[in-house]
Amino acid sequence: xxxxxxxxxxxxxxxxxxxxxxxxxxxxxxxxxxxxxxxxxxxxxxxxxxxxxxxxxxxxxxxxxxxxxxxxxxxxxxxxxxxxxxxxxxxxxxxxxxxxxxxxxxxxxxxxxxxxxxxxxxxxxxxxxxxxxxxxxxxxxxxxxxxxxxxxxxxxxxxxxxxxxxxxxxxxxxxxxxxxxxxxxxxxxxxxxxxxxxxxxxxxxxxxxxxxxxxxxxxxxxxxxxxxxxxxxxxxxxxxxxxxxxxxxxxxxxxxxxxxxxxxxxxxxxxxxxxxxxxxxxxxxxxxxxxxxxxxxxxxxxxxxxxxxxxxxxxxxxxxxxxxxxxxxxxxxxxxxxxxxxxxxxxxxxxxxxxxxxxxxxxxxxxxxxxxxxxxxxxxxxxxxxxxxxxxxxxxxxxxxxxxxxxxxxxxxxxxxxxxxxxxxxxxxxxxxxxxxxxxxxxxxxxxxxxxxxxxxxxxxxxxxxxxxxxxxxxxxxxxxxxxxxxxxxxxxxxxxxxxxxxxxxxxxxxxxxxxxxxxxxxxxxxxxxxxxxxxxxxxxxxxxxxxxxxxxxxxxxxxxxxxxxxxxxxxxxxxxxxxxxxxxxxxxxxxxxxxxxxxxxxxxxxxxxxxxxxxxxxxxxxxxxxxxxxxxxxxxxxxxxx
Amino acid sequence: xxxxxxxxxxxxxxxxxxxxxxxxxxxxxxxxxxxxxxxxxxxxxxxxxxxxxxxxxxxxxxxxxxxxxxxxxxxxxxxxxxxxxxxxxxxxxxxxxxxxxxxxxxxxxxxxxxxxxxxxxxxxxxxxxxxxxxxxxxxxxxxxxxxxxxxxxxxxxxxxxxxxxxxxxxxxxxxxxxxxxxxxxxxxxxxxxxxxxxxxxxxxxxxxxxxxxxxxxxxxxxxxxxxxxxxxxxxxxxxxxxxxxxxxx
Numbered sequence: 036x037x038x039x040x041x042x043x044x045x046x047x048x049x050x051x052x053x054x055x056x057x058x059x060x061x062x063x064x065x066x067x068x069x070x071x072x073x074x075x076x077x078x079x080x081x082x083x084x085x086x087x088x089x090x091x092x093x094x095x096x097x098x099x100x101x102x103x104x105x106x107x108x109x110x111x112x113x114x115x116x117x118x119x120x121x122x123x124x125x126x127x128x129x130x131x132x133x134x135x136x137x138x139x140x141x142x143x144x145x146x147x148x149x150x151x152x153x154x155x156x157x158x159x160x161x162x163x164x165x166x167x168x169x170x171x172x173x174x175x176x177x178x179x180x181x182x183x184x185x186x187x188x189x190x191x192x193x194x195x196x197x198x199x200x201x202x203x204x205x206x207x208x209x210x211x212x213x214x215x216x217x218x219x220x221x222x223x224x225x226x227x228x229x230x231x232x233x234x235x236x237x238x239x240x241x242x243x244x245x246x247x248x249x250x251x252x253x254x255x256x257x258x259x260x261x262x263x264x265x266x267x268x269x270x271x272x273x274x275x276x277x278x279x280x281x282x283x284x285x286x287x288x289x290x291x292x293x294x295x296x297x298x299x300x301x302x303x304x305x306x307x308x309x310x311x312x313x314x315x316x317x318x319x320x321x322x323x324x325x326x327x328x329x330x331x332x333x334x335x336x337x338x339x340x341x342x343x344x345x346x347x348x349x350x351x352x353x354x355x356x357x358x359x360x361x362x363x364x365x366x367x368x369x370x371x372x373x374x375x376x377x378x379x380x381x382x383x384x385x386x387x388x389x390x391x392x393x394x395x396x397x398x399x400x401x402x403x404x405x406x407x408x409x410x411x412x413x414x415x416x417x418x419x420x421x422x423x424x425x426x427x428x429x430x431x432x433x434x435x436x437x438x439x440x441x442x443x444x445x446x447x448x449x450x451x452x453x454x455x456x457x458x459x460x461x462x463x464x465x466x467x468x469x470x471x472x473x474x475x476x477x478x479x480x481x482x483x484x485x486x487x488x489x490x491x492x493x494x495x496x497x498x499x500x501x502x503x504x505x506x507x508x509x510x511x512x513x514x515x516x517x518x519x520x521x522x523x524x525x526x527x528x529x530x531x532x533x534x535x536x537x538x539x540x541x542x543x544x545x546x547x548x549x550x551x552x553x554x555x556x557x558x559x560x561x562x563x564x565x566x567x568x569x570x571x572x573x574x575x576x577x578x579x580x581x582x583x584x585x586x587x588x589x590x591x592x593x594x595x596x597x598x599x600x601x602x603x604x605x606x607x608x609x610x611x612x613x614x615x616x617x618x619x620x621x622x623x624x625x626x627x628x629x630x631x632x633x634x635x636x637x638x639x640x641x642x643x644x645x646x647x648x649x650x651x652x653x654x655x656x657x658x659x660x661x662x663x664x665x666x667x668x669x670x671x672x673x674x675x676x677x678x
Numbered sequence: 679x680x681x682x683x684x685x686x687x688x689x690x691x692x693x694x695x696x697x698x699x700x701x702x703x704x705x706x707x708x709x710x711x712x713x714x715x716x717x718x719x720x721x722x723x724x725x726x727x728x729x730x731x732x733x734x735x736x737x738x739x740x741x742x743x744x745x746x747x748x749x750x751x752x753x754x755x756x757x758x759x760x761x762x763x764x765x766x767x768x769x770x771x772x773x774x775x776x777x778x779x780x781x782x783x784x785x786x787x788x789x790x791x792x793x794x795x796x797x798x799x800x801x802x803x804x805x806x807x808x809x810x811x812x813x814x815x816x817x818x819x820x821x822x823x824x825x826x827x828x829x830x831x832x833x834x835x836x837x838x839x840x841x842x843x844x845x846x847x848x849x850x851x852x853x854x855x856x857x858x859x860x861x862x863x864x865x866x867x868x869x870x871x872x873x874x875x876x877x878x879x880x881x882x883x884x885x886x887x888x889x890x891x892x893x894x895x896x897x898x899x900x901x902x903x904x905x906x907x908x909x910x911x912x913x914x915x916x917x918x919x920x921x922x923x924x925x926x927x
Contacts (some may be wrong), residue, residue, distance in 0.1 A: 174773045179774075179775055190740070201725065202773060205681050429855055612782060613764070613781075613785070
């Protein structure tokens with residue numbers, strides 16, 4: 036024999052655990068302490084009811100819990116007190132003697148707690164808690180229905196299995212409906228509660244200026260920056276372009292929006308389509324594989340030099356599609372003045388200046404000067420390093436001629452300055468190099484430590500990419516094995532799940548809904564074209580459903596209005612009197628008389644009136660009959676006691 | 679909500695109710711009617727169904743598919759004679775206790791309600807009002823009611839020994855029973871006390887039961903015919919049925 040209350044109590048503990056678990060890390064210490072304790076006591080209280088609280092005391096404690104945190108609530112500090120109140124209320128309820136209402140409250144509080152966890156985190160973990168929570172709460176509601184019948188009710192094992200088995204139909208149906216509504220329900224473009232903790236998730240990433248010498252050690256942070264769903268590409272093509280820095284300013288390089296109205300054109304190469312999902316960040320430059328031709332699905336400003344800036348709030352996840360031409364040619368704007376890319380900082384070390392001038396003198400063409408600069412880098416035996424970096428007054432001078440250690444910013448800055456000094460227009464491009472390809476998800480994961488700066492040089496009206504960091508003596512090690520370090524299979528799996536969660540749930544918006552609709556439409560068209568005769572059976576279930584629906588509609592349409600009304604009337608009779616047809620040979624009127632129902636009597640009068648005169652029912656009559664069908668059973672006089 | 683609505687609605691489909699009334703139902707006296715619920719569903723069992731009949735009801739927790747369960751409903755029927763239980767109301771709060779759904783089912787259960795027995799003196803129990811049934815009730819017999827306690831003589835069968843009393847006395851005591859072959863009685867409702875016809879019928883109902891218990895043959899004088907005295911359960915039921923329908927056919 037299984038007692039319903041035992042089953043319910045077990046479910047309540049599971050529901051409370053599932054509801055609170057994702058919220059737990061964000062709760063205050065006292066609540067973090069109170070909740071597990073309450074759960075333990077509740078479990079122990081199943082055997083020793085003396086451990087549980089009396090309802091009066093529980094109510095007092097609830098007031099105390101609400102009061103404790105309610106006084107902390109302010110416009111800027113709302114979520115934390117509220118989730119703590121939820122946690123404490125749940126703890127008190129767990130500790131209280133259970134009645135039907137208490138069970139309901141517990142289910143509700145646990146659901147609220149789970150929902151509240153989405154205010155503080157949009158992690159995929161939510162999904163894994165949500166599904167069992169929904170199942171447990173719904174099964175609990177069904178059991179509660181039996182509990183309401185008799186709190187002491189016990190079921191034998193077979194009956195308990197039947198009850199649980201059938202109650203599982205409910206969550207199964209609900210989850211399918213949830214999926215359906217998730218796809219079709221309208222949604223806002225902004226998260227509703229975003230104003231509560233603005234930009235909390237944004238992290239510093241690629242900077243909008245490059246200043247070699249500002250740090251002595253570069254920390255490698257492996258925070259994801261974006262994921263790009265695309266085919267797998269050769270490592271040497273994995274330059275993700277984000278920003279172009281075209282102006283030296285003191286020791287730094289900054290960006291000045293190009294004045295040229297006409298954008299630089301990109302042609303040739305191989306088109307690579309990428310579906311990019313950018314994590315919440317502070318800067319608004321949108322990365323894409325070099326050289327990006329266009330960005331689709333995001334409102335972004337094309338700044339001319341293949342740099343795209345979004346106008347959307349950067350503190351939320353962003354998804355878009357980029358079309359890039361890998362290995363393509365980037366033609367400079369026709370009206371560009373090469374002089375714009377020759378500007379030098381006011382103070383330049385004499386050794387660097389001299390080296391640049393020498394290159395300018397020796398090399399006759401731009402290509403020769405580039406080759407000379409590259410040769411100089413190789414000759415200087417520079418090495419790529421992220422620690423013990425030069426931090427003197429003139430870090431580039433120290434990098435080139437003294438320490439000879441530096442990372443990409445040193446290489447790119449000095450390379451571009453040498454070229455400019457030699458009279459070759461050059462600029463810095465900031466972005467990311469490399470990325471880990473996740474074969475499970477078919478996307479590149481690009482983390483913060485992949486940030487990179489390289490140089491673009493204007494040769495014969497085209498911008499050429501040069502990565503001076505590759506000229507380092509240890510480039511093979513720094514960019515080979517180290518940069519391509521892959522993730523373990525487990526890490527890939529976890530990251531793929533996270534990616535799909537963000538892709539299909541978090542960034543799912545109106546745009547995605549339209550896309551789905553269009554894809555669905557396209558899919559249907561494709562199906563029509565591609566369906567081979569042997570595969571016709573695939574259409575069978577859908578065809579049968581359509582045929583069934585069609586048959587039903589046809590029957591409905593074919594039934595005359597009088598027939599439909601009579602059917603409705605009989606259904607009402609079935610509902611109220613448990614009979615459809617009158618007794619043998621009994622007409623509508625006789626039946627109405629026997630049932631002693633004025634609505635039935637009037638229905639019979641109007642209906643038979645039309646039937647026996649062989650005329651159709653007028654519109655008014657039809658309306659009246661519909662009203663009468665609704666009134667069947669209402670005016671019925673109580674049966675007189677028999678005898 | 680949508681799914682629970684569908685499940686709740688289907689929980690009232692595919693069921694049938696049959697009433698199995700007891701052999702004797704008396705006017706104004708609570709009777710336990712046996713309600714049998716059949717689950718004619720192919721896939722799912724029925725859950726938490728309450729079958730209500732005249733303000734009383736019984737609840738079925740689970741009825742497996744293709745199975746049937748029975749419960750009892752205490753019902754008070756008023757007025758003697760033929761009565762028809764036309765419909766029964768079936769309600770269910772399954773699957774979620776937010777709404778109670780209900781449905782009426784046709785029963786068409788006919789039963790005959792006997793007049794409620796009202797005690798009246800046994801003296802009147804004689805055809806034509808003669809008091810000749812009294813004296814003969816003292817005759818000793820084998821199957822009647824206990825008439826008196828006597829000492830055990832050694833010839834009585836062991837089943838007649840009154841063990842309880844024997845334990846309190848020195849010797850064994852035996853029960854002396856009235857003879858079951860008492861003089862037959864023919865009741866005429868018209869002659870019985872009780873004021874109006876209904877009162878007399880109730881008296882008759884009482885006497886029929888009383889004599890039946892005593893094992894005495896009892897008959898009934900009806901307008902235009904006489905049911906000869908006899909004993910036995912079927913005969914008793916026949917008499918009570920005649921009393922129930924007295925003057926109604």
